[in-house]
Amino acid sequence: MSSSLKSCALCQARASQLCAACRSVVYCSREHQKEHWKQGHKRECKCYEVATNETLGRHLRATRDVKIGEEILREAPLLLGPKVASAPICLGCHRNLLAPQKQRGNYYKCSSCSWPLCGRECEESPHHRAECQLMSGSNFQSKINYTPGEDERKESAYCVIMLLRCMQLKASDPEGFARLSALEDHLEERLATPLYQVLRANLITFIKTILGMRDWSEVDILRIAAILDTNTFELRQPRERRKVRALFSGAAMISHDCAPNMRHRFDDDMNIIFLAKRAIAKGEILSISYTQPLRSTIQRRLHLRQAKCFDCACARCQDPTELGTFAGAQTCVKCKAGKIISVNPLQNTANWKCQLCNLKRSAKEVLLSDAKLQQEIEALDKTTPVDFEDFIYRHRVELHETNTHVLQAKYALTQLYGNAPGFTMDELSEESLSRKVDLCEELLKLANIFDGGWSIFRGNLLIDLEEALVAQALRVEEDPVECAEKLKRASELLVEIGNIMKHEPEMQQLLAERQEILYRALERFEEVKECELPSK
Numbered sequence: 001m002s003s004s005l006k007s008c009a010l011c012q013a014r015a016s017q018l019c020a021a022c023r024s025v026v027y028c029s030r031e032h033q034k035e036h037w038k039q040g041h042k043r044e045c046k047c048y049e050v051a052t053n054e055t056l057g058r059h060l061r062a063t064r065d066v067k068i069g070e071e072i073l074r075e076a077p078l079l080l081g082p083k084v085a086s087a088p089i090c091l092g093c094h095r096n097l098l099a100p101q102k103q104r105g106n107y108y109k110c111s112s113c114s115w116p117l118c119g120r121e122c123e124e125s126p127h128h129r130a131e132c133q134l135m136s137g138s139n140f141q142s143k144i145n146y147t148p149g150e151d152e153r154k155e156s157a158y159c160v161i162m163l164l165r166c167m168q169l170k171a172s173d174p175e176g177f178a179r180l181s182a183l184e185d186h187l188e189e190r191l192a193t194p195l196y197q198v199l200r201a202n203l204i205t206f207i208k209t210i211l212g213m214r215d216w217s218e219v220d221i222l223r224i225a226a227i228l229d230t231n232t233f234e235l236r237q238p239r240e241r242r243k244v245r246a247l248f249s250g251a252a253m254i255s256h257d258c259a260p261n262m263r264h265r266f267d268d269d270m271n272i273i274f275l276a277k278r279a280i281a282k283g284e285i286l287s288i289s290y291t292q293p294l295r296s297t298i299q300r301r302l303h304l305r306q307a308k309c310f311d312c313a314c315a316r317c318q319d320p321t322e323l324g325t326f327a328g329a330q331t332c333v334k335c336k337a338g339k340i341i342s343v344n345p346l347q348n349t350a351n352w353k354c355q356l357c358n359l360k361r362s363a364k365e366v367l368l369s370d371a372k373l374q375q376e377i378e379a380l381d382k383t384t385p386v387d388f389e390d391f392i393y394r395h396r397v398e399l400h401e402t403n404t405h406v407l408q409a410k411y412a413l414t415q416l417y418g419n420a421p422g423f424t425m426d427e428l429s430e431e432s433l434s435r436k437v438d439l440c441e442e443l444l445k446l447a448n449i450f451d452g453g454w455s456i457f458r459g460n461l462l463i464d465l466e467e468a469l470v471a472q473a474l475r476v477e478e479d480p481v482e483c484a485e486k487l488k489r490a491s492e493l494l495v496e497i498g499n500i501m502k503h504e505p506e507m508q509q510l511l512a513e514r515q516e517i518l519y520r521a522l523e524r525f526e527e528v529k530e531c532e533l534p535s536k
Contacts, residue, residue, distance in 0.1 A: 180224075183231050187226040
């Protein structure tokens with residue numbers, strides 16, 4: 001039935017005006033649409049549905065075509081609190097107690113339970129009140145104190161806070177607790193890990209014996225811990241000095257994909273917001289990524305197995321060539337031309353072989369080599385590009401240009417050229433500046449495959465490329481044609497950067513500065529009319 005023959009959702013009159021968001025209801029007038037929104041459609045209006053299959057379990061699927069940049073989901077946290085091991089934070093407002101300056105004395109302590117807080121006002125925070133009553137009622141007092149010289153120390157005692165908040169939700173918000181309980185836990189796999197052996201020994205004793213919560217079984221307590229480890233998001237608000245974990249029962253159902261179609265961010269109220277990185281077709285599974293795009297299949301799948309207890313089988317993981325990039329492959333040492341790839345990327349024990357000469361390597365041999373290279377690159381001096389260039393040169397025989405370790409080194413170089421001491425944009429040689437441009441261009445091609453569209457990864461690369469192009473333009477003052485071409489390209493990039501970063505408040509000052517620098521350069525060379533710029 002066409003929309004023109006449907007009835008208004010509010011008055012049942014013939015209607016044809018579709019709800020622009022969900023496109024599942026129609027209205028006879030704008031006024032009835034507004035009234036229906038107030039009456040409850042706001043809670044129901046969405047462009048996705050919950051679906052289920054054997055591979056993914058519950059997941060979200062688009063119910064209509066979604067445009068690039070469109071907001072798909074906005075959700076308030078069901079719960080939030082410290083990470084399992086956390087720097088000292090206030091349990092009321094969750095701000096870091098050691099930032100922005102070091103302590104001069106001990107922390108302010110809650111007058112009832114002695115947990116560190118910002119001040120007296122945070123003692124009455126709804127986040128802290130219930131746990132405070134429970135712990136002080138059991139005569140438990142926190143022993144966390146400020147120790148001069150140990151500003152980076154993380155306190156393992158915080159591991160109990162988020163767990164207690166979940167347990168107390170059962171009485172304070174039964175519906176919320178039911179949503180929490182419906183989430184995946186992977187408890188059986190987690191119980192075999194060293195972490196859960198420690199939790200079993202220490203956490204259970206604390207909750208059942210010290211706090212007296214004997215009605216809770218050991219399995220139920222550990223299951224909540226497993227739900228948190230499986231489903232929470234790390235919530236960062238640098239301007240507010242917050243770095244905590246938060247649970248969103250709706251967002252927890254979003255699938256992982258190593259080439260996702262969405263990205264997420266957090267607003268000032270700590271809501272999680274999901275945006276379409278690219279156009280999403282009706283029926284497509286909505287996805288984000290829990291891994292880094294430049295990592296190889298064996299690295300990503302190992303991380304996901306350890307952190308999230310599942311084995312990814314997305315299109316990129318299934319493809320031995322990683323969508324034609326060969327990110328996990330090494331150059332064959334025998335024929336020097338082929339690349340050694342896994343015969344079955346979804347089987348961790350599968351052999352690897354050269355695609356040209358059929359030289360074989362065992363999975364164990366490949367994993368050990370990969371781990372050693374990753375260790376080497378993580379140990380490099382991250383304050384200078386010299387070590388990263390040296391790494392690429394030393395491994396030029398066995399590591400091809402798009403190998404994961406080379407890509408990680410190249411991405412580090414895009415950040416170091418123009419920012420590292422002795423390598424600022426004004427100090428860069430012509431060769432180094434051209435190197436930065438070439439690296440950005442190369443990585444953008446890979447980003448279009450792994451993390452395309454309006455991704456933060458692409459946005460950051462575009463920012464570096466735009467800055468480098470303007471710097472190049474200012475150095476070719478004697479060649480007006482080349483200068484104009486570079487400035488025109490930079491202005492086009494700035495428009496795309498604005499689209500990608502318009503939902504990121506912390507990026508707006510940088511974008512304004514880049515726009516001002518570009519305008520001054522264009523005015524200097526009298527090329528404003530030839531460049532399409534965002535409005536100032």
